[in-house]
Structure formats: C-alpha cells, structure tokens
Amino acid sequence: MRTEPSVIERMPRAAAAPDALARRGARDRVVVALARPGVRLALLAALAAASVAVFVFVGIEGSWAFAVPFRLRKVAAMLLVAVAIGVSTVLFQTITGNRILSPAIMGFDALYVLIQTVVVFAFGAGALATTDPNLMWLVEVGAMVVFSGLLFRWVFARSARSVHLLVLVGIVFGVLFRSVSSFMQRMLDPAAFAVLQDSFFASFTGVDETLLGISAVAVVTVTAVAVPLVRRLDVLLLGESHAIGLGVDHRRTVAVVLVLVAVLVSVSTALVGPVAFFGLLVANLAYLVVGSFRHAATLPAAVLLGVICLVGGQFLLEQLGLGTALSVVIEFVGGIVFILMLVRKGVR
Amino acid sequence: MISVASATKRYGRTAVVDDVALELGDVGVTAIIGANGAGKSTLLSLIGRLLPLDSGRIEIDGLDVGATKGDVLARLVAVLRQENHLTARLTVRDLVGFGRFPHGRGRIDAAGRAAIEEAIAYLDLEPFAERFLDELSGGQRQRAFIAMALAQDTRYLLLDEPLNSLDLRHAVEIMRLLRRLAAERGTRVVVVLHDLNFAAAHADRIVAMRDGRVIADGPPASVMRSEVLEAVYDLPIDVREIDGSPVGLYFR
Numbered sequence: 001m002r003t004e005p006s007v008i009e010r011m012p013r014a015a016a017a018p019d020a021l022a023r024r025g026a027r028d029r030v031v032v033a034l035a036r037p038g039v040r041l042a043l044l045a046a047l048a049a050a051s052v053a054v055f056v057f058v059g060i061e062g063s064w065a066f067a068v069p070f071r072l073r074k075v076a077a078m079l080l081v082a083v084a085i086g087v088s089t090v091l092f093q094t095i096t097g098n099r100i101l102s103p104a105i106m107g108f109d110a111l112y113v114l115i116q117t118v119v120v121f122a123f124g125a126g127a128l129a130t131t132d133p134n135l136m137w138l139v140e141v142g143a144m145v146v147f148s149g150l151l152f153r154w155v156f157a158r159s160a161r162s163v164h165l166l167v168l169v170g171i172v173f174g175v176l177f178r179s180v181s182s183f184m185q186r187m188l189d190p191a192a193f194a195v196l197q198d199s200f201f202a203s204f205t206g207v208d209e210t211l212l213g214i215s216a217v218a219v220v221t222v223t224a225v226a227v228p229l230v231r232r233l234d235v236l237l238l239g240e241s242h243a244i245g246l247g248v249d250h251r252r253t254v255a256v257v258l259v260l261v262a263v264l265v266s267v268s269t270a271l272v273g274p275v276a277f278f279g280l281l282v283a284n285l286a287y288l289v290v291g292s293f294r295h296a297a298t299l300p301a302a303v304l305l306g307v308i309c310l311v312g313g314q315f316l317l318e319q320l321g322l323g324t325a326l327s328v329v330i331e332f333v334g335g336i337v338f339i340l341m342l343v344r345k346g347v348r
Numbered sequence: 349m350i351s352v353a354s355a356t357k358r359y360g361r362t363a364v365v366d367d368v369a370l371e372l373g374d375v376g377v378t379a380i381i382g383a384n385g386a387g388k389s390t391l392l393s394l395i396g397r398l399l400p401l402d403s404g405r406i407e408i409d410g411l412d413v414g415a416t417k418g419d420v421l422a423r424l425v426a427v428l429r430q431e432n433h434l435t436a437r438l439t440v441r442d443l444v445g446f447g448r449f450p451h452g453r454g455r456i457d458a459a460g461r462a463a464i465e466e467a468i469a470y471l472d473l474e475p476f477a478e479r480f481l482d483e484l485s486g487g488q489r490q491r492a493f494i495a496m497a498l499a500q501d502t503r504y505l506l507l508d509e510p511l512n513s514l515d516l517r518h519a520v521e522i523m524r525l526l527r528r529l530a531a532e533r534g535t536r537v538v539v540v541l542h543d544l545n546f547a548a549a550h551a552d553r554i555v556a557m558r559d560g561r562v563i564a565d566g567p568p569a570s571v572m573r574s575e576v577l578e579a580v581y582d583l584p585i586d587v588r589e590i591d592g593s594p595v596g597l598y599f600r
Contacts, residue, residue, distance in 0.1 A: 237435060237436040238443075241427070242446075244399070245429075247417075247449065248417035
C-alpha cells in the first residue's frame with residue numbers, strides 16, 4: 001500500500017485515475033494467468049531449468065571440459081529418476097484412487113531387491129560385478145512386469161474386481177519379499193552382503209551410470225505409451241464404475257498402467273535404490289501446485305518438481321558441504337508430508 | 349429396448365440375480381423396487397456392464413452388453429451408481445464435461461460445450477458451475493452427477509438409488525427431474541428406488557424384485573396392492589388411495 005503513491009507520481013498526472021484501474025486490471029490478469037495450469041507448468045519448467053543450470057555451471061574450479069559432461073551425466077540420471085518416480089507415483093495413485101499410496105507399497109521395489117539378493121545368494125557377489133548390467137536389468141524388469149501381470153490377473157480374475165484388494169495383496173507380497181530378502185542377506189558372507197547393501201542404499205549421487213542408456217530408452221518408451229492415455233487416465237479419477245459408464249476399458253487401462261509402473265520403478269530402483277516417500281512428496285506437491293486434476297498437467301508437474309527437488313536440492317546441499325545427504329533429506333521431508341496427510345485426511 | 353434374457357449373477361453360491369428375463373425401456377420412467385439384497389442394484393449394474401454376467405445375455409438396442417465396445421455403449425446408456433467419492437478435486441463444470449468423453453475421446457468441440465452448458469442449466473447448477481464438488485451439499489452433488497449423465501446424451505439412463513441421503517425436497521426434485529427428462533427428451537429412465545411411494549408417484553412402471561427374481565411387474569396400480577407388496581417386502585403394507593394415486597402405509 002505504501003508504495004502506491006510513488007508509483008502514481010511517476011505516471012503523468014492526468015492519466016492517474018484510469019491508470020490505477022488499468023493497473024488493477026493488470027494485477028487481476030496476472031492473478032488469473034497464475035491460476036492457469038499452463039502458466040504454472042511454465043514457471044515450474046523455468047525453475048527446473050534454472051536448477052539444472054546452476055547445478056551444471058556454478059562453482060567449476062578445474063577443467064570445464066571435464067566438469068560439464070561429468071555433471072551433465074549426473075543431471076541426466078536425476079532427470080530419469082525424476083520422470084520414473086514422478087510418473088509412476090501419479091499413475092499408481094490414479095488407478096488406486098488413493099493419494100497416500102505409492103508403488104513402493106505394492107512391493108515393487110521390494111521385488112527388485114529380492115531379485116538382486118537371489119542373484120548374489122545363488123552366484124556370489126562376483127555375479128553382480130561380472131554380469132552385463134544391462135542384461136541383468138532387463139531380466140529384472142522382465143520379472144517385475146511378470147509379477148505385476150500375475151498379481152493383476154490373479155486378483156482381477158476373481159469376481160470382486162477391487163483395486164483395494166490388489167493393493168492389500170501387494171502389501172502382503174511386499175512384506176514377503178522383504179522378509180525373504182533379509183533372510184537370505186543374513187546367510188550371505190559379510191563381503192557379499194556389503195556389496196549388496198551398497199547397491200540398495202538410496203543415493204542420488206552414486207548413480208549407476210552404466211544403466212543410463214537403457215534407462216533412457218525405457219523412460220522414453222513408457223512416456224510414448226502414456227501420453228496418448230492421459231485423457232483416459234483423467235476419467236479413471238472418477239472411479240471404476242463411472243469410468244466404465246463413460247466407455248473406458250477399465251481393466252485394460254489399469255493393466256497397461258501397472259506394466260508402465262513396473263518398468264518405471266525398475267528404472268528408479270536400479271539407478272538410485274529404493275526410495276519410499278519421494279514419489280509421494282512430488283505427486284502431492286504436483287496436485288497442490290498445478291491446480292488441475294488433468295494428467296496432462298499433473299504428470300509433467302510431478303516430473304518437474306522431482307527435477308527441482310533432486311537437482312536443486314543436490315546443488316544446495318553441495319554448497320553446504322552435505323553432498324551425500326540428499327536422499328536422507330528428501331525421505332525425511334517426504335515422510336513428514338506422509339504423516340501430515342495421514343493425520344489430515346485419514347486413510348483414504 | 350433393453351432386453352435381459354435369463355441373466356444370472358452369483359456371489360459364491362447365492363444367485364443375487366437369478367435367471368431374470370425382462371424388457372425395459374418401453375416407458376419413460378421404470379422403477380425397480382425390493383428389499384435389501386433383492387438384487388435390484390446388481391441387476392442395474394449388469395445392464396450397465398459394471399459387473400460381468402455369469403450367464404444369460406443382456407442387449408441394449410440389439411447390442412450385446414458383454415461384447416460391444418465401451419464407448420459405443422457409453423453413447424447409448426448412462427449409468428450412475430452410488431459411488432460419488434472422488435480423490436481429485438473437480439468443479440461441477442469439470443465433472444459435467446466428463447459426460448462428453450464418449451463423444452470425443454476427451455476432446456470437447458462446440459457442440460460438446462453447448463451440451464455441457466445445457467446440462468448444467470437443466471439441473472439449475474449455473475450458480476455452482478465453478479464450485480468444487482466437495483463444497484456442495486449432497487443434493488447439489490447428486491444433481492451434478494446427473495448433469496454429467498445428461499451431457500452424455502444417451503437414450504437410456506440407469507440410476508441406482510439416486511435419492512439416498514437426500515432430504516425430502518431434494519428427493520422430490522430429483523424424481524420430478526427424471527419425469528421431465530422422460531417427457532421432454534424421450535430419455536428412458538430406469539431407477540432403483542428404496543421408497544415405494546416415490547416409485548408409485550413418479551414411475552410409469554414398477555418392477556418388484558425379491559431374492560434375485562422379478563415377482564411383480566406392471567403399472568403402479570397393478571403393483572401397489574397390499575398382497576403384492578407384502579410378498580415383496582415381507583411386511584404387511586396397507587395401500588390407500590389418496591387423490592387418485594396409491595400410497596403404501598408402512599410406518600407403523
């Protein structure tokens with residue numbers, strides 16, 4: 001309020017009154033524009049681009065020719081993880097109609113851990129090091145997709161077609177997978193266990209770069225399948241019977257989405273290890289920030305927020321000299337958001 | 349016409365809908381009545397292909413419900429079940445817009461926009477068009493969902509207990525609206541009702557179910573008889589004529 005006279009003084013006197021109106025109009029226009037999901041997405045994109053720029057270019061002390069490609073590889077990995085986690089969580093929440101669930105609850109990442117444990121258990125820690133990681137990854141994705149397919153057919157083939165039943169079964173499987181993994185890990189020799197343990201600890205910086213290429217292919221493929229689905233996904237938000245009533249093949253769409261989720265979780269778990277709350281954090285922030293329920297807006301928003309959190313967060317923590325702590329910070333914040341959502345809305 | 353031929357749906361060993369044969373959609377408003385567990389909602393879900401049939405066949409205008417593509421059926425029949433909890437925050441206009449989904453795979457053209465506005469106006473929802481559904485009363489929300497079904501622009505409209513949790517005024521308004529739809533647009537409405545007097549007052553035809561079977565079917569005058577209603581509800585119901593229409597008395 002106090003700045004207003006000075007602003008008017010700088011204007012020609014005669015035009016002051018209509019100008020004030022025009023200014024209010026302009027302010028309203030800004031408010032209206034800010035309410036539009038497209039504008040908000042553009043702002044998020046700008047912020048994400050800025051995070052990437054500072055991460056890549058700020059504070060280079062040695063050779064640029066070394067530092068820039070080195071950092072770009074890190075950024076590429078974080079971008080892939082942001083897409084994988086953001087998209088898989090939003091898709092999963094849409095098909096379950098529940099905003100405090102994430103694929104981690106379905107036991108997807110637990111299965112990934114189990115497969116790796118079984119490999120080390122059966123063939124020794126050397127196997128993890130000597131097998132072509134791309135081949136290994138493809139086998140793991142295959143197993144994940146088969147698992148989600150079996151789960152889907154087994155649960156959906158029964159007359160009670162309930163996504164909630166599917167999720168409950170997923171939780172039980174998740175516990176089973178985790179228990180079997182930890183049982184096997186207990187029986188490993190300490191050296192092999194250390195190798196295994198290292199690959200499971202969520203780390204956004206120690207990304208396994210050998211898998212970047214194949215992860216990029218997987219993420220692009222999933223995106224290509226998901227983009228034509230966005231409007232159908234919007235209808236899924238109304239729940240199963242409304243979706244069927246509006247002509248959506250609910251079963252088929254849910255099956256396709258589950259496969260996409262399985263692939264994406266494999267990507268993120270392979271690159272950075274299991275993360276429990278990060279997806280929950282970016283998905284719910286996306287719903288909040290973008291102000292639209294449409295997947296054409298929420299999916300990119302979740303991805304961009306993921307990029308901002310990962311790249312921007314990593315940059316900030318490196319400035320503070322806490323470069324390795326990002327996963328801890330993100331899981332901490334994500335965990336708090338999870339608890340807040342539980343308290344505020346109850347388990348819905 | 350909706351033709352149901354020996355339709356059966358089982359949960360475990362109990363047949364919830366047991367070998368039902370029925371032709372629906374011949375008159376404006378058809379009410380399905382019956383006690384809890386009589387199979388009325390299940391029958392409606394079977395017709396609206398929300399549940400798969402165990403045996404039998406259901407056709408809508410000659411199209412087999414189990415074999416026809418979803419979007420083709422969605423342009424022919426709209427179905428509303430009591431499942432109005434939404435995770436996403438939608439405005440009334442967003443929700444009504446979903447009714448156009450079967451017509452343009454999610455893209456809304458000028459005709460679609462006109463249909464949306466018309467549906468909103470038809471249900472007197474203009475003042476609430478930009479409001480979020482979770483900010484509305486039960487009656488307003490119910491009307492918003494009906495507006496969505498209206499925007500779907502179908503010949504048949506199936507409603508499962510649309511009067512649930514509505515007060516008397518809103519219940520009467522919804523029933524009048526269904527009558528108006530039948531009269532003005534030629535929509536064939538099939539509605540599951542709990543309150544037999546609403547059925548008697550507004551329906552052209554009443555189908556009474558018990559234990560998964562149809563046990564009475566006809567104009568209100570033929571179904572609203574003490575001996576019929578007692579068989580339907582297992583409760584002695586006195587039927588009196590008030591101002592020329594039958595009213596069941598079952599409160600005492």
